[in-house]
Amino acid sequence: MSEAQTVRLSYDDGARAVELARESVESYVLHGQREQPGSMRDAFYARTGAFVRIRSTRGRGRLRGCAGAYRGSDQLGHAIVDAAIQAASENSCGSEIEQPELSNLTISVCVVCDYVQTDNPLDDVELGTHGVVVDNGNDHGWLYPTIPVENGWNEQQFLTHACRKAGISPLAWQDDDTTVTLFDGQVFRERADGGSVEEL
Numbered sequence: 001m002s003e004a005q006t007v008r009l010s011y012d013d014g015a016r017a018v019e020l021a022r023e024s025v026e027s028y029v030l031h032g033q034r035e036q037p038g039s040m041r042d043a044f045y046a047r048t049g050a051f052v053r054i055r056s057t058r059g060r061g062r063l064r065g066c067a068g069a070y071r072g073s074d075q076l077g078h079a080i081v082d083a084a085i086q087a088a089s090e091n092s093c094g095s096e097i098e099q100p101e102l103s104n105l106t107i108s109v110c111v112v113c114d115y116v117q118t119d120n121p122l123d124d125v126e127l128g129t130h131g132v133v134v135d136n137g138n139d140h141g142w143l144y145p146t147i148p149v150e151n152g153w154n155e156q157q158f159l160t161h162a163c164r165k166a167g168i169s170p171l172a173w174q175d176d177d178t179t180v181t182l183f184d185g186q187v188f189r190e191r192a193d194g195g196s197v198e199e200l
Helices: 011-031 076-088 099-104 147-151 155-166
Strands: 050-056 063-069 105-118 130-136 139-143 179-190 197-199
Touching: 011 050, 011 076, 011 099, 011 105, 011 179, 011 197, 050 076, 063 076, 076 105, 099 105, 105 130, 130 155, 139 155, 147 155
Parallel strands: none
Antiparallel strands: 050 063, 050 105, 105 179, 130 139, 130 179, 179 197
């Protein structure tokens, strides 16, 4: 791969990434402010992308927000803060997260370790290892590396769902004018029972 600044987080760094995302969501929802990463761990100075997903712990655990980018010029700490705020805003899943919801959410962070564009996504994608980003004109969508495993999808279903998320034809990943990027990412998330952070 090797188009990004290669990053690999320790468990403690991953746990801090999730904590920072949680702090950023709460600061935004409660005070309308942008959390500052403060004194960051060494790994958080790397310039790479990050994604944040927010799910409700109620009912079927619906998605409340998701945002981020697989590449960027910001340091990782700032990328996590920005993704968390975007995920909590009304621009993400249609409605802004509100204060009463905060105790009923689980937050996960995917730190992009590496990424590469592929001309043969069906053969190149590794389920459980790669996340997928599809770009077609102004439309783009992405899915975490863990999602196909969680849902029992095969490679084609994974690519199809990424296209649907982008709002384009489910088979657009086969088109020459669609760019497919695979990213290798580490995913850390809060446990639904309120226990420690886990790496997936």
